[in-house]
Amino acid sequence: MIIAIDGPAGSGKSTIAQAVAERLALTYVDTGAMYRAVTLLALEKGVSLEDDDALGSLALEMEIDLSESAQGLPQVRVAGRDVTKAIREPLVSQKVSYVAAHRKVREALKLRQRGMAETGDVVLEGRDIGTVVCPRADLKVFLTASVGVRAVRRKRQLEEQGICISAKTLEREILLRDTHDSTRSVAPLRKPRDAIEIDTTELSIEEVVDRIAAEAVGVGSDGGGSC
DSSP states (O other), rough: EEEEOOOSSSSSHHHHHHHHHHHTTEEEEEHHHHHHHHHHHHHHHTEEEEEHHHOOOOOOOOEEEEEETTOOOOEEEEEEOOOTTTGGGGHHHHHHHHHTOOOHHHHHHHHHHHHHHHHSEEEEEEIIIIIIITTTSSEEEEOOOOOOHHHHHHOOOOOOOOTTOOHHHHHHHHHHHHHHHOOOSSSOOOTTTTEEEEEEOOOOOOHHHHHHHHHHHHGGGOOOOOO
């Protein structure tokens, strides 16, 4: 079974996708971490964020491993280096939408993401999973939430990583990223026509997971497991 969870920044995709994967004994794939890793490499190597060819090469050649730490938390390694915290730094968050808008970057990572999806039962989360990466996913979910709540959630996540930033600043960054993601010419953020939309503003994690798990049971063994 392939479950695609899409939505804007701070809508709860990562937290919900991880919980759904754990509940249903599926593999969790954070596609956003892949774009963040490319962004981090570009910033470190001084690659122009406007250079489609150079960024595409970084995405194509990048040695990335998405796994779990000993504590069961998502871990991201690039060429063996743990970048789990580095890819969540404010500068990367500010620039990732520019990198993600490049066609060659998206093409390179789309192939990787499809390869991960088709190796087994997975939950993928991102912004174009149900529309571009896995349009034939067995279950598609589109999460939304108010900007204020999304900012508070992101602030809490960053604080857990030792990164302090105001909720107001995060609101501005989220709105800017919403604009970039939804208006880019390549794979823009949009709700798949056959996706289940869930507004998580006033729902607990457990309530959202319950809803998705129930929908997954409805799909049952009919899922084709193909992108």
